[in-house]
Amino acid sequence: xxxxxxxxxxxxxxxxxxxxxxxxxxxxxxxxxxxxxxxxxxxxxxxxxxxxxxxxxxxxxxxxxxxxxxxxxxxxxxxxxxxxxxxxxxxxxxxxxxxxxxxxxxxxxxxxxxxxxxxxxxxxxxxxxxxxxxxxxxxxxxxxxxxxxxxxxxxxxxxxxxxxxxxxxxxxxxxxxxxxxxxxxxxxxxxxxxxxxxxx
Numbered sequence: 001x002x003x004x005x006x007x008x009x010x011x012x013x014x015x016x017x018x019x020x021x022x023x024x025x026x027x028x029x030x031x032x033x034x035x036x037x038x039x040x041x042x043x044x045x046x047x048x049x050x051x052x053x054x055x056x057x058x059x060x061x062x063x064x065x066x067x068x069x070x071x072x073x074x075x076x077x078x079x080x081x082x083x084x085x086x087x088x089x090x091x092x093x094x095x096x097x098x099x100x101x102x103x104x105x106x107x108x109x110x111x112x113x114x115x116x117x118x119x120x121x122x123x124x125x126x127x128x129x130x131x132x133x134x135x136x137x138x139x140x141x142x143x144x145x146x147x148x149x150x151x152x153x154x155x156x157x158x159x160x161x162x163x164x165x166x167x168x169x170x171x172x173x174x175x176x177x178x179x180x181x182x183x184x185x186x187x188x189x190x191x192x193x194x195x196x197x198x199x200x
Contacts (some may be wrong), residue, residue: 030149042102043171044140046176048183049131054096056115065120070102082106098137135184144181154180160197 046051058076059068068097070091077090082105089097091109098116102108111119114137117130136142144167153159159178163169169177 040170042092042096043175044138044177045096045180046089047093047099048180048187049135050183050187052090052093052097052099055090055109055119056099056111056119059100059109059111059115060119063113065116067102067108070105070109071108073109083100096138097134099134131188135188140169140177141181141184144183151184153185 034127034133053072054077058073059065062068062072062076066198068076073091074080074084074087077087081087091100093105094105097120098112100113101110114130114134117126118134121127121130135183136145144163147162147166155178157197160171160174163174163177164171
């Protein structure tokens with residue numbers, strides 16, 4: 001009888017040892033944090049409006065304003081290949097400003113009405129109005145401009161903090177946003193004088 005009890009005790013010990021392992025706690029995903037932009041598309045141009053005008057200007061001057069293949073357009077603005085990341089960024093900026101339509105290394109790029117009004121205006125005021133409209137075509141730019149309501153915009157960490165906190169601009173892109181935004185304002189002021197909503 002003692003041997004039977006000993007066998008049962010060993011079997012019970014094996015059952016205790018063969019318990020399934022505990023499940024690991026799921027890790028918290030921080031990829032959607034407001035401080036990082038990894039994997040998120042750009043919602044504003046990386047290039048200034050002044051620099052980006054080279055795209056619609058080339059279409060107007062080199063192809064009489066007609067749609068232009070991206071490889072030809074790339075060469076017209078100084079790049080050997082349409083796959084060059086610098087050209088890709090410039091073309092994306094032109095689309096975000098509403099100057100052209102069409103993206104990609106093999107796409108056909110067409111002038112948009114705003115782009116045409118800037119590079120081939122029909123009146124003295126049409127170009128300045130179109131430039132302002134292109135700036136405000138970027139929702140982030142329009143929202144920040146409206147937020148400050150014509151008051152002086154600080155060029156320091158307070159502005160960067162406001163961009164991240166109030167407008168959800170990722171922290172690692174805030175400096176680029178601030179630079180492009182401020183340079184655009186200066187360009188618009190120099191070109192046509194400060195619009196009422198932009199006056200300091």
